[in-house]
Amino acid sequence: xxxxxxxxxxxxxxxxxxxxxxxxxxxxxxxxxxxxxxxxxxxxxxxxxxxxxxxxxxxxxxxxxxxxxxxxxxxxxxxxxxxxxxxxxxxxxxxxxxxxxxxxxxxxxxxxxxxxxxxxxxxxxxxxxxxxxxxxxxxxxxxxxxxxxxxxxxxxxxxxxxxxxxxxxxxxxxxxxxxxxxxxxxxxxxxxxxxxxxxxxxxxxxxxxxxxxxxxxxxxxxxxxxxxxxxxxxxxxxxxxxxxxxxxxxxxxxxxxxxxxxxxxxxxxxxxxxxxxxxxxxxxxxxxxxxxxxxxxxxxxxxxxxxxxxxxxxxxxxxxxxxxxxxxxxxxxxxxxxxxxxxxxxxxxxxxxxxxxxxxxxxxxxxxxxxxxxxxxxxxxxxxxxxxxxxxxxxxxxxxxxxxxxxxxxxxxxxxxxxxxxxxxxxxxxxxxxxxxxxxxxxxxxxxxxxxxxxxxxxxxxxxxxxxxxxxxxxxxxxxxxxxxxxxxxxxxxxxxxxxxxxx
Amino acid sequence: xxxxxxxxxxxxxxxxxxxxxxxxxxxxxxxxxxxxxxxxxxxxxxxxxxxxxxxxxxxxxxxxxxxxxxxxxxxxxxxxxxxxxxxxxxxxxxxxxxxxxxxxxxxxxxxxxxxxxxxxxxxxxxxxxxxxxxxxxxxxxxxxxxxxxxxxxxxxxxxxxxxxxxxxxxxxxxxxxxxxxxxxxxxxxxxxxxxxxxxxxxxxxxxxxxxxxxxxxxxxxxxxxxxxxxxxxxxxxxxxxxxxxxxxxxxxxxxxxxxxxxxxxxxxxxxxxxxxxxxxxxxxxxxxxxxxxxxxxxxxxxxxxxxxxxxxxxxxxxxxxxxxxxxxxxxxxxxxxxxxxxxxxxxxxxxxxxxxxxxxxxxxxxxxxxxxxxxxxxxxxxxxxxxxxxxxxxxxxxxxxxxxxxxxxxxxxxxxxxxxxxxxxxxxxxxxxxxxxxx
Ligand SMILES: [Zn+2]
Numbered sequence: 001x002x003x004x005x006x007x008x009x010x011x012x013x014x015x016x017x018x019x020x021x022x023x024x025x026x027x028x029x030x031x032x033x034x035x036x037x038x039x040x041x042x043x044x045x046x047x048x049x050x051x052x053x054x055x056x057x058x059x060x061x062x063x064x065x066x067x068x069x070x071x072x073x074x075x076x077x078x079x080x081x082x083x084x085x086x087x088x089x090x091x092x093x094x095x096x097x098x099x100x101x102x103x104x105x106x107x108x109x110x111x112x113x114x115x116x117x118x119x120x121x122x123x124x125x126x127x128x129x130x131x132x133x134x135x136x137x138x139x140x141x142x143x144x145x146x147x148x149x150x151x152x153x154x155x156x157x158x159x160x161x162x163x164x165x166x167x168x169x170x171x172x173x174x175x176x177x178x179x180x181x182x183x184x185x186x187x188x189x190x191x192x193x194x195x196x197x198x199x200x201x202x203x204x205x206x207x208x209x210x211x212x213x214x215x216x217x218x219x220x221x222x223x224x225x226x227x228x229x230x231x232x233x234x235x236x237x238x239x240x241x242x243x244x245x246x247x248x249x250x251x252x253x254x255x256x257x258x259x260x261x262x263x264x265x266x267x268x269x270x271x272x273x274x275x276x277x278x279x280x281x282x283x284x285x286x287x288x289x290x291x292x293x294x295x296x297x298x299x300x301x302x303x304x305x306x307x308x309x310x311x312x313x314x315x316x317x318x319x320x321x322x323x324x325x326x327x328x329x330x331x332x333x334x335x336x337x338x339x340x341x342x343x344x345x346x347x348x349x350x351x352x353x354x355x356x357x358x359x360x361x362x363x364x365x366x367x368x369x370x371x372x373x374x375x376x377x378x379x380x381x382x383x384x385x386x387x388x389x390x391x392x393x394x395x396x397x398x399x400x401x402x403x404x405x406x407x408x409x410x411x412x413x414x415x416x417x418x419x420x421x422x423x424x425x426x427x428x429x430x431x432x433x434x435x436x437x438x439x440x441x442x443x444x445x446x447x448x449x450x451x452x453x454x455x456x457x458x459x460x461x462x463x464x465x466x467x468x469x470x471x472x473x474x475x476x477x478x479x480x481x482x483x484x485x486x487x488x489x490x491x492x493x494x495x496x497x498x499x500x501x502x503x504x
Numbered sequence: 505x506x507x508x509x510x511x512x513x514x515x516x517x518x519x520x521x522x523x524x525x526x527x528x529x530x531x532x533x534x535x536x537x538x539x540x541x542x543x544x545x546x547x548x549x550x551x552x553x554x555x556x557x558x559x560x561x562x563x564x565x566x567x568x569x570x571x572x573x574x575x576x577x578x579x580x581x582x583x584x585x586x587x588x589x590x591x592x593x594x595x596x597x598x599x600x601x602x603x604x605x606x607x608x609x610x611x612x613x614x615x616x617x618x619x620x621x622x623x624x625x626x627x628x629x630x631x632x633x634x635x636x637x638x639x640x641x642x643x644x645x646x647x648x649x650x651x652x653x654x655x656x657x658x659x660x661x662x663x664x665x666x667x668x669x670x671x672x673x674x675x676x677x678x679x680x681x682x683x684x685x686x687x688x689x690x691x692x693x694x695x696x697x698x699x700x701x702x703x704x705x706x707x708x709x710x711x712x713x714x715x716x717x718x719x720x721x722x723x724x725x726x727x728x729x730x731x732x733x734x735x736x737x738x739x740x741x742x743x744x745x746x747x748x749x750x751x752x753x754x755x756x757x758x759x760x761x762x763x764x765x766x767x768x769x770x771x772x773x774x775x776x777x778x779x780x781x782x783x784x785x786x787x788x789x790x791x792x793x794x795x796x797x798x799x800x801x802x803x804x805x806x807x808x809x810x811x812x813x814x815x816x817x818x819x820x821x822x823x824x825x826x827x828x829x830x831x832x833x834x835x836x837x838x839x840x841x842x843x844x845x846x847x848x849x850x851x852x853x854x855x856x857x858x859x860x861x862x863x864x865x866x867x868x869x870x871x872x873x874x875x876x877x878x879x880x881x882x883x884x885x886x887x888x889x890x891x892x893x894x895x896x897x898x899x900x901x902x903x904x905x906x907x908x909x910x911x912x913x914x915x916x917x918x919x920x921x922x923x924x925x926x927x928x929x930x931x932x933x934x935x936x937x938x939x940x941x942x943x
Pocket of ligand 1: 028031032033044045046047048049050
């Protein structure tokens, strides 16, 4: 779009993404080195991932399997045969000064990902998704006596650069979307959904540093060039100058970076200036994007076939690779099978771990009760503490015990939530210890009966009110009994006992 | 006298009992040896000591071989004379004052001079066969995928194979026996198709069990052998070389073989296609030598790219720089289709032509080199002439086929001439059998 044309017109934003996700595999994509984060730099390495002269790549089938799972989950077409190319460029984090990646025969093409955004179903096209190797990581450092962390700085101020090849060779999947986004908030919703799906597939660990890296292309066009279905003519897109925003590493960051970039471009166009076609760097601290200092030349990666890796036949193999039930399907099933509300089903399928945990308990105890416990109590208390299920994943057995205590009516729901669950999360104790220590075992039989009789004897006014038909009186008496039993009696049971006593 | 056959003389011993227990096997200096520097004949890797052994080195040591040292070569295999080495040229023991051929000139010279019983070379476009022809020894370029390249420092990885150099066909076959066979660290290695299903894990044992080892094939029996002679590979060759070639064919005929001429038009384009592909791959394979971990200690001001450029300017020789530049150009946007893609098309055509020619013949024959060994220094200033000397060997690499060079005789000046025999994929036994009738 020319600068003049933009004046006093409605503008629309067009965004496309390149999302790099690290695939969870035991070993690297082309060698047997572990992908676990290592304490010491350059320890999870071998001649292959160090790119030593003479070493050769051998494809890890686990990475291919993970990629096929992603392809199936996004309904992509997976070719009969897939092949690898070399992408040639010089960078110190690249052991061979070329990256083994896929070019004209990617493992996935033409997929789609659906997600909800502002109450509507949206779907974004996935142009392609391919496998490649992660480079190493580099750190720019100043001379000095402080700790290495303190001396880590920007390249302009650095005296030297350290290279760590532990990450080199970690399998990456680059997922390239169509330019289907019209709003930065949509991008965020898409990324959340993508991550959810990848987690469900068991191919992604969001807690790992650098597991998600996003490059985004953004351009601004005349709103009238966007048709009713949100489609834009290819020529219009071709014409519009776009910027590529790099260094985005979170959902929130993506929304922030693209919101900044959208309004920056709109302002330029509205004031009659042109948008420069350039690469910009997202600064997470300042929430803005800045043009890369040296204007990058048009890169020529000189792609050509990697002869060290023969083309891989995936046609027969791909049918044997199964994927688990995906979040949308599971959500619907939870509503149908356990009679949950849409909201509860949604909360309970937010991650595969939560959904699996719910389902395990719902099979044994009352599905409704378990839903309240997991969706409201557990997730609510975690959320309040800024925690996640992953933070307590080794304590799910204890939570299950707590739910069992409630389901078997060993303790009251109120005590379970307010005393036991909170104590567990705040102090790290196990539920039975807390129940014993606090004497929360539900008081029953004689003790409750005794408290009921006492309450009636001590409160003749309330008894009188009850008999004259005042509704509040019974509640008052229940409260008295609960006080006497330290809250450990079942209020429903107390209510019944009081009525029995008063009527009798 | 010293022929400068070795870059590093350092003995690697083996205690293993095996078929090579009493043999010394010199190893070309682009094949990684753990703890022994491996230079590729380049100043860039003068100090590089690999932390691991190439698969073929493991197999040599498992077979009981002693490695007497690492042999001289054209820098990164880029040459036909062993004169582009950063460690000085190698002389030709069979024709002193002449080049020993290249790029495995050190390996061939070591065998020809008796400084090693056997040697390993590598053949990207003739680098085993050419020095074998020039030094009067035997060299085999195996089918692509027969021998593991793990640990071979790549020049052009879609073309090259490690192969044996020996005084006789039988000894070359014995060495091939030791190094051949699939390797899980090289995904391009393949089981020879004739290995039986149930024994797929061990082709060598299979062959030995059936009494059909490579060495057993060296029985000189050419009765009924049909030889095809591509006329294109005789065109433009030195007259005396052609005469010597026909003498060798006559001898094979006298022992029961017959021959016919065949035209393979694609071969006219093979050498160009070869150089485009080899240089393109080289430009990528050699990119890692940037001074970060290899090469002269960087002591330059400036950004990364400037520093990389300075290190590469200093660490690489002229021929290597020429090939990297040309290869980079051939892969560049705008030229990729014109050069790299067209070269790939030509490669496919060459393969097809060989397939057809080998339907009518058991083996194909040609002079290994169209010329006798050059005087030292003669071809250095004229790269194009040097490239054209590879016209007969490069098509074989493009087609991934096996070939052997055996001594065919000598010119009137006593210069060695080699005969090249080309077989079908994994047809090593056929070229060994045919070649053994002459050497
Ligand atoms: Zn590794």
